[in-house]
Amino acid sequence: MRFARIMTLGAALRGFALLTAVALVAGPAVGVTEAADKPASEATTMLVGEMCGGCVKRIEATLTPMDGIAKVSCDIPGKSVTVWPRSSTKLSPKALWEAMGSIGKTPKRLSGPSGTFTEKPKS
Structure with a gap:
């Protein structure tokens, strides 16, 4: 059970990091006119x-x-x-x-x- 919680937290942190990276990279460039x-x-x-x-x-x-x-x-x-x-x-x-x-x-x-x-x- 303890291992499952750690994996879930790790997956959540990786997902958050990925979304943050995409937002930082794509944010300023999208729709700049x-x-x-x-x-x-x-x-x-x-x-x-x-x-x-x-x-x-x-x-x-x-x-x-x-x-x-x-x-x-x-x-x-x-x-x-x-x-x-x-x-x-x-x-x-x-x-x-x-x-x-x-x-x-x-x-x-x-x-x-x-x-x-x-x-x-x-x-």
Whole structure:
């Protein structure tokens, strides 16, 4: 019985050490982008009707190469797309709305530093 307790404690300590090592190695490197330091208030969030893995690929392929965009993040359960601008850049709500519309994902709502829109913005 004593031997079994020692083995269990040893296995637990090894598991904890492994998890700690993975967290220390992977933690800082995961998701480090120019947008990571930006406050959420600079981000633009768009709600769409439906979203799947294929939609995410199309959205990222369309928005990521656009001028001024630092990061694109899609939330499938939340049916939302969040876009962060590069430094000293203000994203055009109209350009984002049109880009989403070009792939069949017209936003139901777009919210960002320029305001909240439920119809295509004028600028």
